Amino acid sequence: MTSEIFPHDVQQVLDLVGIFVFALSGGLMAVRKNMDIFGICVLAEATALGGGVLRDLVIGALPVAAFTNSGYFPTPLVAGVVVFFLHPQVERINRAVMVLDAAGLGLFAVTGTIKAHDYGLGAVASVSCGMLTAAGGGVVRDVLAMEPPSLLRWDREIYAVPALVGAxxxxxxxGIGQLTPVNAALAAIAAFTMRMLALRYGWRAPRAWHRNGSRAGEE
Known part of the structure; x- marks a missing residue:
């Protein structure tokens, strides 16, 4: 059973790039929270690997991939060290980091869905696991940093929704027997494109019906 959609070496490189970029965002959050080097590395690890760990625990893929793949666990540590020394420079290229983050979101939404299906889950559960793989690490990061999870905040551009679409x-x-590397890549691109459009145009999910008419003190 495998969640790989590309040749193994290509898949490994894509996974590590996605993990590294997710870890950068976790490390930057730690810097903004004035954490020390340990906190930076913890948030980098949690952001990069948290979604995959939660998915593997849900589907019973034990031991989890984060600890069985020799490249997965060290990569966020490298990103954490980079942020520790070079966080002003990383902040300056934040736009590029967000583009790569969107690409990782699409990739992990697809691979997470495939892996859940490979372990016997149905379509709805597999989609949920795909979204969890892509966005779960950010939730873990925000909880550890004592922030409201960004994907639950109405004032942030949609993040989980693109992952849900890709998944x-x-x-x-x-389900229709048409999953190929090309089609899987197109699904990842769809999630990536939706996330980039959300960043470009400020797309947000709607709040409760008539919520905008609530009293100002509740806004």
């Missing part, structure tokens, strides 16, 4: 497309492709 749903993947599940549909699996």
């Amino acid at each position: 749903a497309i993947t599940a549909i492709l699996i």
Whole structure:
């Protein structure tokens, strides 16, 4: 059983790039919270690997991939050290980091969905695991940093929704027997494109019906 959609070496490189970029965002959050080197590395690890760890625990893929793949655990530590020494420079290229983060979101939404399906989950559960893989690490990061999870905040551009779209497309492709590396890549690109458009145009999920008419003190 495998969640790889590309040749192994290509998949490994893509995974490590995605992990590294996710870890950068976790490390930057730690810097903003004035954490020490240990806190920076913890948030880098949690952001990069948290979603995959939660997915593997849910589907029973033990031991989890974060600890069985020799490249997964050290990569966030490298990112944490980079942020520790070079956080002003990393902040300056934050736009590029966000682009790569969106690409990682799409990739992990697809691979997470495929892995959940490979372990016997149905379509809905597989889509949920795909979204969890892509966005779960950010939730763990925010909780550890004592922040409201950003994907639950109405004033942030949609993040989980693009992951959900990529995961749903993947599940549909699996269901109709049309999952190929090309189609899987297109599903990841769809999630990536939606996330980038959300950043470009400020797309946000709607709040409760008539919520905008609530009293000002409750806004």
